[in-house]
Amino acid sequence: MKVIQSLADVQALEREEHLPSFYIDEIKNQFHLWYEVENNGDEIQDFSLPSWACIYHFNDVEDARMLESCVNDIEYVEAERIDGMKYFRIGIMQDHQLSVIYFLEGTLPYRTEKWLEH
Secondary structure, three states, X not given: OEEEOEHHHHHHHHHHOOOOHHHHHHXXXXXXXXXXXXXXXXXXXXXXXXXXXXXXXXXXXXXXXXXXXXXXXXXXXXXEEEOOEEEEEEEEEEOOEEEEEEEEOOOOOHHHHHHHHO
């Protein structure tokens, strides 16, 4: 799992993970949206999301444990297919703070992904 709180985190994800460009673009867009709302005059390079409301990129089957621990806090689940690849976007609301989880199809166990689609 990668925690994304800053523009540097987004850029590191882009460099290190070999992910589809549409998927990276989606995470960048989410970060930019939150920057526009929360920045308090900070430059984007200096802006950081708080640890209790950030973006997560799941990259391992073990990341399902985090999702299982907050199953009652799931606000929404969206799945989208682009260029033949599916990704998930899950909003988790805890203490009135939203975090967003992203992962590509096939990252979590098959049964977990199927459950999320319903």
